[in-house]
Amino acid sequence: MVASMTDASFMDLALVQARAAVAAGEVPVGAVIVKDGQVVATGRNASIGSHDPTSHAEIVAMRSAANILGNYRLDGCDLFVTLEPCAMCSGAMLHARLNRVVFGAADPKTGAAGSVVNLFDNTTLNHQTRVEGGVQSEACSAVLQEFFRNKRSEQDQQRRALHPLREDALRTPDAQFAGLPDYPWEPRYVSDLPVLDGLRMHYLDEGPVDADRVYLCLHGNPAWSYLYRKMIPVFLQAGHRVIAPDMVGFGKSDKPKRESAHSFSFHRQTLLELIERLDLQGVVLVVQDWGGLLGLTLPIAMPERFAGLVVMNTMLATGDTALTPGFLAWREMCAKKPEFDIARLFARSNPGLSEAEWLAFAAPFPDRGHRAATRAFPGLVPDHMESDGAAVSRQARGYWQTQWRGPTLMAVGMKDPVLGPRVMETLHSQIQGCFAPLFFAEEGHFLPEVGAPLAQAALQFMDSP
Numbered sequence: 471m472v473a474s475m476t477d478a479s480f481m482d483l484a485l486v487q488a489r490a491a492v493a494a495g496e497v498p499v500g501a502v503i504v505k506d507g508q509v510v511a512t513g514r515n516a517s518i519g520s521h522d523p524t525s526h527a528e529i530v531a532m533r534s535a536a537n538i539l540g541n542y543r544l545d546g547c548d549l550f551v552t553l554e555p556c557a558m559c560s561g562a563m564l565h566a567r568l569n570r571v572v573f574g575a576a577d578p579k580t581g582a583a584g585s586v587v588n589l590f591d592n593t594t595l596n597h598q599t600r601v602e603g604g605v606q607s608e609a610c611s612a613v614l615q616e617f618f619r620n621k622r623s624e625q626d627q628q629r630r631a632l633h634p635l636r637e638d639a640l641r642t643p644d645a646q647f648a649g650l651p652d653y654p655w656e657p658r659y660v661s662d663l664p665v666l667d668g669l670r671m672h673y674l675d676e677g678p679v680d681a682d683r684v685y686l687c688l689h690g691n692p693a694w695s696y697l698y699r700k701m702i703p704v705f706l707q708a709g710h711r712v713i714a715p716d717m718v719g720f721g722k723s724d725k726p727k728r729e730s731a732h733s734f735s736f737h738r739q740t741l742l743e744l745i746e747r748l749d750l751q752g753v754v755l756v757v758q759d760w761g762g763l764l765g766l767t768l769p770i771a772m773p774e775r776f777a778g779l780v781v782m783n784t785m786l787a788t789g790d791t792a793l794t795p796g797f798l799a800w801r802e803m804c805a806k807k808p809e810f811d812i813a814r815l816f817a818r819s820n821p822g823l824s825e826a827e828w829l830a831f832a833a834p835f836p837d838r839g840h841r842a843a844t845r846a847f848p849g850l851v852p853d854h855m856e857s858d859g860a861a862v863s864r865q866a867r868g869y870w871q872t873q874w875r876g877p878t879l880m881a882v883g884m885k886d887p888v889l890g891p892r893v894m895e896t897l898h899s900q901i902q903g904c905f906a907p908l909f910f911a912e913e914g915h916f917l918p919e920v921g922a923p924l925a926q927a928a929l930q931f932m933d934s935p
């Protein structure tokens with residue numbers, strides 16, 4: 471029976487060793503040594519694990535065989551190895567005076583049995599060891615190819631996880647965000663959404679992944695997810711999940727250098743793809759400013775994911791009605807003073823904020839290079855029928871007017887000169903089943919700064935039958 475063992479079946483045993491090397495994270499090469507038709511020793515690559523450059527499968531097997539046979543000469547032994555031996559192993563094989571070396575796959579890079587050199591052919595070095603290649607070569611190279619393919623894809627994944635910065639973008643240094651008041655949450659990043667093409671987008675993802683309800687909080691220009699720091703804890707305490715992204719160009723997300731990188735469609739698409747990636751269901755859409763301009767157009771693309779709406783100082787820009795004087799004044803101010811002081815804007819709009827809080831709003835923008843988005847956004851508001859985003863906003867208007875069935879809480883900061891009571895009155899008429907708004911007489915544009923009372927009202931509204 472032993473006599474019937476062929477070279478191919480000994481090579482199978484070497485392949486078993488090769489596969490065992492994979493499990494240990496080593497390059498999969500395996501070897502067996504056979505004497506008188508019996509396997510006397512096996513070996514597999516162990517260089518990495520044993521910190522030993524000489525721990526190739528063949529050396530490991532020869533060392534073991536010599537030990538077992540009590541002789542440093544391996545006279546009468548055949549060695550089967552899945553990959554053509556290197557010069558080191560070939561040298562050792564000649565020293566051991568093996569009878570025969572049989573290998574599987576050729577190694578065009580370092581093979582010393584014919585591919586690069588042939589030490590077995592050298593009559594000065596070799597008097598007795600024969601060499602044969604190509605036994606089970608397909609199976610032997612397949613195991614190597616699979617190993618390197620997996621390793622490459624692992625490296626790709628690792629590289630993606632590091633989110634390398636695109637050349638045409640800037641990334642606000644982490645130090646800018648150190649020690650911000652009331653913003654304790656772990657940053658999450660995604661850069662492999664198709665629309666992002668490598669740009670790193672930041673978002674908060676807090677609360678249970680399997681919560682029935684997800685509060686999706688969308689900020690506007692020039693804010694970031696920091697705007698929702700006072701509402702988020704209330705949603706979390708009620709057991710809900712909260713997702714709060716920073717739009718590209720804002721907050722902790724990457725900032726394209728060029729203003730032309732920004733468009734209504736691009737930003738809308740980032741939100742759609744993020745929602746799909748996170749597979750959000752039972753979404754309560756919480757929007758203010760651009761969070762609403764973009765966010766209110768999302769449900770038409772995925773209506774089944776949305777369950778409620780909390781809408782604050784925002785609008786649908788449908789291109790078929792004139793923009794308000796308040797908005798036009800804001801747009802003009804931004805055009806005249808594109809580098810307006812963001813901290814001061816928040817300080818003026820929200821007299822209750824501490825200095826640390828105004829500065830937190832300005833933190834994402836250490837210099838004008840980082841501000842392409844704040845310069846671009848006022849011009850992106852759709853203002854005629856063909857503007858990018860206008861058609862989809864008109865479609866959304868129709869959706870909210872006739873198809874929306876979820877609970878809606880509208881809240882209005884009355885002192886907002888841009889998206890204040892008049893704009894909100896229009897929006898109110900566009901949302902079916904929208905109850906009388908909550909009016910905050912002393913509040914301005916950045917209504918989420920009201921925090922807990924507003925979040926509590928939202929919870930009650932969403933939970934009332």
Ligand SMILES: [Zn+2]
Binds near residue numbers: 527
């Ligand atoms: Zn070797």
